[in-house]
Amino acid sequence: MELKRIDDETWEIPRQGGMRVPARLYASHKLLKAVQGDQTLLQARNVACLPGIRRMSYVMPDAHQGYGFPIGGVAAFDLDEGVISPGGVGYDIACGVRLLRTDFTAADITARRTELLAEIFKDVPAGVGKSGVTRLSPGALREILAKGAEGAVENGFGTAGDLDRTEEQGRMRDADPAGVSPRALERGIPQLGTLGAGNHFLEIQKIDRILDPVAARAFGLEGEGQVLVMIHCGSRGLGHQVASDYIQAMENELGTDGLPDRELVAAPFRSSLGQRYYRAMCAAVNYAFANRQMIAHAVREAFAKVLGGAAGMRLVYDVCHNVAKLESHEIDGSPVRLCVHRKGATRSFGPARREIPDAYRTVGQPVIIPGSMGTASYILAGTDTAEALSFSSTAHGAGRVMSRHEAIRRFRGERIRDDLAARGIELRATSWKGVAEEASEAYKDVDEVVRVSDAVGLGRLVARVVPIGVMKG
Amino acid sequence: MERYRILPHAADGKFRSFGRTLEEAFANAALAAASFMWDWRKIDPARSIAVEIAGRDLEQLLYRFLEEIIYVFETRRFVLAAVEGLTIEPAAEGPRLRAVLRGGEIGPETAFHGEVKAVTYNEMKIGEDCGGWTVQAVLDL
Numbered sequence: 001m002e003l004k005r006i007d008d009e010t011w012e013i014p015r016q017g018g019m020r021v022p023a024r025l026y027a028s029h030k031l032l033k034a035v036q037g038d039q040t041l042l043q044a045r046n047v048a049c050l051p052g053i054r055r056m057s058y059v060m061p062d063a064h065q066g067y068g069f070p071i072g073g074v075a076a077f078d079l080d081e082g083v084i085s086p087g088g089v090g091y092d093i094a095c096g097v098r099l100l101r102t103d104f105t106a107a108d109i110t111a112r113r114t115e116l117l118a119e120i121f122k123d124v125p126a127g128v129g130k131s132g133v134t135r136l137s138p139g140a141l142r143e144i145l146a147k148g149a150e151g152a153v154e155n156g157f158g159t160a161g162d163l164d165r166t167e168e169q170g171r172m173r174d175a176d177p178a179g180v181s182p183r184a185l186e187r188g189i190p191q192l193g194t195l196g197a198g199n200h201f202l203e204i205q206k207i208d209r210i211l212d213p214v215a216a217r218a219f220g221l222e223g224e225g226q227v228l229v230m231i232h233c234g235s236r237g238l239g240h241q242v243a244s245d246y247i248q249a250m251e252n253e254l255g256t257d258g259l260p261d262r263e264l265v266a267a268p269f270r271s272s273l274g275q276r277y278y279r280a281m282c283a284a285v286n287y288a289f290a291n292r293q294m295i296a297h298a299v300r301e302a303f304a305k306v307l308g309g310a311a312g313m314r315l316v317y318d319v320c321h322n323v324a325k326l327e328s329h330e331i332d333g334s335p336v337r338l339c340v341h342r343k344g345a346t347r348s349f350g351p352a353r354r355e356i357p358d359a360y361r362t363v364g365q366p367v368i369i370p371g372s373m374g375t376a377s378y379i380l381a382g383t384d385t386a387e388a389l390s391f392s393s394t395a396h397g398a399g400r401v402m403s404r405h406e407a408i409r410r411f412r413g414e415r416i417r418d419d420l421a422a423r424g425i426e427l428r429a430t431s432w433k434g435v436a437e438e439a440s441e442a443y444k445d446v447d448e449v450v451r452v453s454d455a456v457g458l459g460r461l462v463a464r465v466v467p468i469g470v471m472k473g
Numbered sequence: 474m475e476r477y478r479i480l481p482h483a484a485d486g487k488f489r490s491f492g493r494t495l496e497e498a499f500a501n502a503a504l505a506a507a508s509f510m511w512d513w514r515k516i517d518p519a520r521s522i523a524v525e526i527a528g529r530d531l532e533q534l535l536y537r538f539l540e541e542i543i544y545v546f547e548t549r550r551f552v553l554a555a556v557e558g559l560t561i562e563p564a565a566e567g568p569r570l571r572a573v574l575r576g577g578e579i580g581p582e583t584a585f586h587g588e589v590k591a592v593t594y595n596e597m598k599i600g601e602d603c604g605g606w607t608v609q610a611v612l613d614l
Contacts, residue, residue: 038483064484067595067611071484091591091613128510128585129550186548197588198614237547240591240613244540247594252529262532262594400484404587404614433586473588 001041009061009456013041019048025059026390026456030448034401038065040072046260047075051268052082054331054338058390060345061452062399062444066090068263071344074393076329077269079337084274086250086281087263088341089324091243093281094288095234096320097368098166098296099379101220102303103312104227106206106468112306117204117428117469119302124202124295125194126473127430132193133298141189145177148286149293149318157290157297164357165315167347170289172282174326179280180238181245188238188287193294197434197473199397200233201373202295204469208376211461215363215381219316221463228465229313230377231295232370234322235288242284246277269339278324278339285323292318316379317357317366321346321396327355329391340391348394348459350384367459369450372398372443373435374420374427376466378450380459394458395449402442411439420470429472438472474605477505486589486612487596491605495531498599498606499538499570500556506539506612507553509587510546516554516583518575529567531599535608538570539592550579589614 003025004012011032013023023044027035035041040063047069048057054076063072068087077083109116125132136144144151149163149170163170180188195202205228210216221228235242250265253273259265267274296315304310323342328335349356349365356365364382371377375398386392402410413432416439420427429435453459477490488505492498507513524541528534545551551574559572577583591613598609 066484067593067613091593128588129546129579129583183544183548187544191547197585198590237543237590241544244536244591248533248536251533256530262597403481403483404486405479406481431584431586437587 009452013045019045021048021053021056023048023057023059026452026458027061028448028452031061031444031452034444035063040065040070043068043070044073046264047073050077050083050085050264050266052078054078058393060393060395062395062397062449064399066343068261069341069343072395072399073343074341074345074390076338076340076391079269079339082269082339083266084269084278084324084339085264085266085341086243086246086277087265088343089243089281090322090343091240092234092322093239093243094285094320095322096288096292096318097370098231098292098318099316099366099368100229100296100299100313101316102227102229104307105225106227107225109227109307113426113469116302116306117426117471119306120202120299121428121471123298123302126196126471128197130194131190134193136189136192138185138189141185142177144192144290145180145283145286146175147171148289152290152293157294162293162296162315166289166318167320170293170318172285174279175282175286176279177283179276180242180283184238184241184245187241188236191236191238192287192291194236195233195295195473196236199438200473202299202471203230203467205230205377205465205467207463208466209464211463212381215460215462218360218363219366219379219462220314221379229299230368230370231292233291233295235284236291238287239284242280246280249273281324285320288320289318317368319346319368329387342393344396345393346396348382348386348392350382350386352384364460367394369395369446370397371446372440373438373470373472374425374467375440375446376464378446378461379463379465380450380453381462383457383460385457386459389456390458394453398443398446398449400442401444404437407439407442408433408436411436425467425470427470427472435472476501482611486614489607489609491607493605495606496559496561498608499535499561500559500572502535502539502608502610503542503553503556506542506589509589509612509614511552511583511585513554516552516577518554519577520551522551522574524572524574526570527567531568532594532597534561534568534570535597535599535610536592536594539610543589545574552576552579552583587614
């Protein structure tokens, strides 16, 4: 495929065939190699063919092959002429990351770390087939779908202050729970407040290096050694079912002819079906916000119980990296409302955006980029330059390079646990095989991903954090 | 005859299943999907769930059938051990599948090694070759 070099870290697929706009990839030579080994670029080109796409089909530095859209894909569509696509959001709707800061230092908790991790492991259900602590009535679930994290706070999980530091204040106001099928509700009821499995995790971390002291201070990140908690999970079975229901509804109503990949199926945004998906997706986002809110609450309670207090434990931010949102962006010199799809990409709003919390208006929103198990994660700040580069988006993680099957063949979970322990990281997991699948060798180098983000201007490096306690589903 | 083969995929779960008939290849696809979560050979098939699924075409039928395995697992705590009496019949509005899922309930001894989030259409193929059927699909893990 023709790939034009714009500069060392910017590559473009020029418009050709059915493409309505060019596709653009942000990657170093090293990351480019991984992307060229699979279908990522072909998928980015397919996205560029969809009706109403504006400016470009973007690909983030951590991209890899997805279904329909690539993982690490960003595409924005005109509301009148464009489409909305469940495949452009992904199955795990509103999968995302929540970061909590604490007043503790790593030294404060070292002696109680095992106990703390055990308490969290007890209070936050994780792993395959695990149910939540509280079983909801269908009515209570519908309220969560309408109100998101706000609904969770009303029911005693956390405080109103948490909502100010969650994207959309933890509530997508366009949500319509009526568009969520009975099957999706059934899957959602037992799983609220659960972490799940696979690449989802909960980590106790410490700040390793502050790279931008001003932004770090605004985020409540004060110095090296400070303890943080990172939670990575999404909308569980409910979100997966919403995605599946609407992919099938769109196939049945609009057909599959001419689609190079069936998950590219998309409905006009203004159509009845497009609106139904959009509103049901918003309800699934609310489920994910509430899910992370409840888990964060359980973590705070565990800290209070084991360490005698959780003062200063407040949210830094909660970001979604699988979502479609209505945002205003500049097209040909004027602001236009667009439906921005981010699939495996994180919003990266700079100081100019009104949507971000007041406390962050001088530095940009916190962008949370988790690494792979046992490796560093990064906190970045959103930039105003990202608007023109990627509709204000950047990477979402490290991105896999090795199959789970191969990882299981090569690594042993117990061995990984011992290796991490030797490096001062305690690991608790429900499945050693699951741990082997998530071996850090199976992922791209997150350091390289964030370096490119920073160099290109998609997000500015603020802090590097490393795990001290890891909980895997 | 080999029931299925797990294929390399960087992020998700790709497999190819085989059968002398389309029905057998579909039944083996369900076992392949289950194999990403638990060892179906070790499950006592004490329970049965009858399923009836319609699709607009064979691809959607496969997608829905595999999704049913996840659905009964998440909502009825049912772990698949075998698929019996699977039939696929053509109908005016698209093919229709009937089968009996045999399996057990999640217990303290059930060992899980992964979670299938969703079925995808990515690289899905259903075809007949040299006297048999092959089904290929990628699961979102």
